[in-house]
Amino acid sequence: MTTADEPKRRGRRAGGADTKAVLLDAAREVFVERGYEGATVRSIAAKAGVDAAMVNHWYGSKENLFAQAVLKLPFDPVALVERLLDGPPELTGERIVRNFLGVWDANGGGPFAALVRSVTSHEGVATAMREFFLNSVFRKITEGLVADQAELRASLCASQVIGMGLTRYVVRFEPFASTDVETVVAAVGPNLQRYLTGDISP
Known part of the structure; x- marks a missing residue:
């Protein structure tokens, strides 16, 4: 039993699931309050009442914590960027389209639609998401x-990928919404590749 005079216990809590839940709750608050760039691992840990090492212990990175706490993404963004850059540079556009559709199609597009709803209903979430996708995914x-x-190239890529998600999973324009992945890769990949490495001058 603890008393009011005892110092606040820090570090790992009694149960791992409890620590993770507290970190997620704290991260949501800090990211929304400060934006993605303004939030730090230390400030999130302080909000949760744990040591900063616990953030990396449970989530590995600030990027992954944001992806799970706020966006509820079904992938690790750090691993995704590494995967997208692993291969011939001239095929990066195709890999982006294939990976994006592969992740969201597997979930019927539901998580993407939920992400859009959360963004449109809360400016703080929209700001944090914009900073995250531009700086931690497309800019990298x-x-x-x-x-x-x-x-500029990162912004163009984001507009293409987010627009593709809106068209396929939210407004569901046909036949695009039900077109097979490889057909979309062949159609959209080259345009995305131009944004990445082609000439974008006037």
Whole structure:
């Protein structure tokens, strides 16, 4: 039994599931309050009342914590970027489309639709999501390809991929919504590749 004079216990809590749940709750609050870039592992841990090492212990990175706490993404963003950059640079556009559709099609597009609803209903979430996708996903891809105008290219890629998700999973334009993955890869991949490494000058 603890008393009011005893110091607050830090570090790992009695149950792993309890610690993870507390971290997720704290992360949602901090990310929404401060945005993705403004939130730090230390501030999230302080909000949860645990040591900062617990964030990395349970989630591995700030990116993965944000993906699970706020966006509820069914993938690890750090591993995804590594996977997308692993292969011929000239086929990166195809890999992005194939991976994106592979993840969301497997869930019937439901998580993507839920993500869109959360973004449109809360400006704080929208801001954090924008910073996350641009800086932790698409910007890392364009920088990994050593492309010029990395920030603009990242924005163009985001517009293509998010637009593709809206069309396929939210408004469900046919026949695009039910077209097989490889057909979409062949149609959209080259355009995405131009955003990544092609000439985008006027």
